[in-house]
Amino acid sequence: MTSSHDGLPETAQGPAAESEPFDLFERWYGEAESSELNDPNAMAIATTDANGLPDVRMVLLKHRDTRGFVFFTNTESAKGREIAENGQASGVLHWKSLRRQVRFRGPVEQVTPEESDAYFTSRARDSRIGAWASRQSSALPARKVLEDAVQAETARFEGRDVPRPAHWAGYRIRPIYLEFWSDRPFRLHDRLVFTRMTPRGAWEHGRLYP
Structure with a gap:
């Protein structure tokens, strides 16, 4: 049995599907960490607002396991509000150096406070200060207003630890759909x-026409 350029074993029918997609994701992610120049964990996250209008932005994948894909943000931001309203999201990681991408979608849950605390503590102090100073997604009348807020929060926490704000947390997208895309000649x-019916269900797999 040979291997294709996407890292999947070749069969008579082409690259063979694995029964556990997270194993394949880990392999691809590890290769992306070695080949991508910047931020192999950068991913686009799409949500929808109250009118059903899609909303997409780049975030960083900070944790992943068989439960799903985790990112952190201000819960009062646009994506935080949209997740609270809709409870679902989709995402994609694109690795240009490997000519691969992974798409996923499913329901969203907040991670435990302990998980949020652990990651928040690992952030640079100035980033923790920023989480207190920024009213993410709100209208900013002038850049100086934000800079003044950063100075005020820096003074407030001088000489002591910067705790996690109640409005800052992690979200886990629990995929019911995962797609592994590999570039091939002539498109x-x-x-x-x-695919699976629920985040706890058994996976089924297949292929789509390009």
């Missing part, structure tokens, strides 16, 4: 798809 790309 005849390979699309390996895993």
Whole structure:
């Protein structure tokens, strides 16, 4: 059995699907960490507002396991409000150096306070200060207003630890759909798809036309 350029074993029918998509994700992610120049954990996250209008932005994947994909943000931001209203999201990681991408979608849950605390503590102090100073997604009348807020929070926490604000937390997207896309010549790309009915269900897999 040989291997294709996307790292999947070749069969007579082409690259073979694995029964557990997170194993494949870990392999691809590890290769992306070695090949991407910047931020292999950068991912686009899409939510929808109260009118059903899609809203997408880049965030950083900070944790992943068989439960799903975790990012952190201000819960009062646009994405925080939209998740509270809709409870679902989709995401994509694109690795240009490998000519691969992974798409996923599913319900969203907040991680435990302990998980949020652990990651918040690992951040640079100035980033923790910023989480207190920024009213993320709110209208900013002038840059100086933000700079003054940063100075005020820096003075407030001088000489002591910067705790996690109540409005800052982690979110886990629990995929019910995972797609592994690999570039192929003449746009005849390979699309390996895993689906399940619920975040705790068994995976089924197959392929889509490019």
